Amino acid sequence: MNSRKLKILAAVVDEYIRTGEPVGSKAISKLENINVSAATIRNDMAALEQLGYLEQPHTSAGRIPTFSGYRLYIDELMNPADLSDEEKCRLDEMLGGKDTPEELLIQNAATALTEITQCAAVVTNSVPKFSVISKVEVIPTGKRLYVILLITSNGSIKNKACRLEFDLNNEQLEFFTHYIEENLSGVSVEELSEEMFEKMVAAVSAYMVSLSPLVKGLCELSEDLRHQELTVSGSEKLLSCDELDKMEVVKFIEHKNGLSDLLEETFSGIQVKFGSETNNFAIGNSSLIVSKYHKGNKEAGSLGIIGPMRVDYKKIIPYIEYLTQKISYLMSGDDEDIITTDTTAESDTQ
Amino acid sequence: MNSRKLKILAAVVDEYIRTGEPVGSKAISKLENINVSAATIRNDMAALEQLGYLEQPHTSAGRIPTFSGYRLYIDELMNPADLSDEEKCRLDEMLGGKDTPEELLIQNAATALTEITQCAAVVTNSVPKFSVISKVEVIPTGKRLYVILLITSNGSIKNKACRLEFDLNNEQLEFFTHYIEENLSGVSVEELSEEMFEKMVAAVSAYMVSLSPLVKGLCELSEDLRHQELTVSGSEKLLSCDELDKMEVVKFIEHKNGLSDLLEETFSGIQVKFGSETNNFAIGNSSLIVSKYHKGNKEAGSLGIIGPMRVDYKKIIPYIEYLTQKISYLMSGDDEDIITTDTTAESDTQ
């Protein structure tokens, strides 16, 4: 495995990404940096095929990269283009400045990515977990029916209705309200944990057993808060890629299977995952390119695209890197004041 | 236009729906009820083509129905199959009994329809509008930041954060809380209207101008409540229909354009609309079959399917009719007690 072979592999991948057609020895030999004959390239290509980096759709066609071919290319071979100043300006403009609300910042990044890459953009946002519970309340709303309300310092509002076995009298309600106010107010969302709520259930049960559904409700709400929010935008673009299976794409659009978990894993820098490599999230020939952004020195979410495996990594990766850096920078400035939010939806419980 | 021609038209549509292939005169002549020769049928078919009810994909192919052909068939010609007792049983089982929560009832109906018809099911639910405001509250949650909370008797919870120009002192907050409690508590959701809120703005402004954003927030919340909820399930089925344009289907899955408005129109009985007939909601060769269900004597939502134009109307329409009747029946029994609900989501305001 000498350096010429690697150079040829890189050239094949580049060309395949550019044209979408299997790449032949002649095409490679005509490239700028290549100064060997087509015959030599043919030999090297045969070797690369032997090693599992290239494959032929059929005997008399050119070569296309295999999964390992792409992997090697992405990890070692390609050299990403630098962004020009104009491109940076354009991104800055699309993102918005220091005074843009964080929500919007992330949304803008997604829009920008969709537009520039013509792929689906995926963003997650776990900024809410940096906030602090600013208000927690229990409101009786019907017979045996109580609404739990949870508001955080950054303006997230969550609520949930709970049905109890018995109606609470004023004293009981006051006790509980007081208790949770005492125990949760000012607590950071990150600190909330199942164990914490288990302890609360124990403590509260001592007073009155039937209060525990309320604590359970609170626990579920807090889970919602801690859970990052996942948004996929522009996913219709994936249907124009004929290398992707339409059926799989639609299943993905509808359920976004596994993607959330995949993005919640910790990693640093750019990460590239192929659809077929992962268990849950499986659009056949797709590629997921993501990077994390930070608020202060903590991971605050991720940002990237889903496209066909044959996507212009060289061009797209710098975009994603720039965006995550910029967002991290913008987010780490201000820390107190976030714009209002709005909440609406409905579903059954129990 | 004699009755034999109508019979032939019906037969052609039936056959086309059954086979998906253009239907020729010979195929028709072999059918049970048809006792004329292929030549006669040919003449009639030519006439039907002249009249715009049939068309030929190409000169030497059979006939397929045109839009007007389908229309006539649906409105006048087809005779829907009666549901067998087993089928009714099956539906009853899938729906759930008297004690099933309304939300779930509707959801079950959608699932049943998807399964039986292999099409996308669409349901709307405006049951919440029959409820009564049971609680309205304003909660200060940050500097100049207030959360409005609206809870209805059926358990719907909506909230919205509002930013004011100035902070309210206790007295002001109390005044406002009292005022809206007085004016909204016990009011039915249906009665809420823009004008009503305009009056409130006027009344409140007399006391303190800067309170009006809160009323505006309330107004928006109430609009959410009045607006019916639209759910489309099983829309991936539409991608298996090759008569539908995949791209259009996906755009529809993502945005559900116009469908909500379309379903909010009042009509009675079964309604069939073709995708290409409507302006907003446009999947090329699709057909929307819906019917309204009622709670008491008021429209409470609609229920139906979206499928290819070549869908088995004869079979599907009775299903939809049965389901709407059954749901109307089940809903009109109990009136007070509905199971709890849960609400979560987030977005920016202003």
Next chain:
DNA sequence: TTTAGCACTCAAAGAGTTAGAGTGCTAAAT
């Protein structure tokens, strides 16, 4: 008015041909 018969049309499917891109191998050149 209906029907049988017939000539005609057209799309779809299959067979055969060609063009060309790309290969692997061999033998000469460096």
Next chain:
DNA sequence: ATTTAGCACTCTAACTCTTTGAGTGCTAAA
């Protein structure tokens, strides 16, 4: 020991040509 030119070979994609058969419209007889 590599690298290269040359050549025979392979295979697909595109094209043409033919065949098949379903279906038609028209005419003339029933």
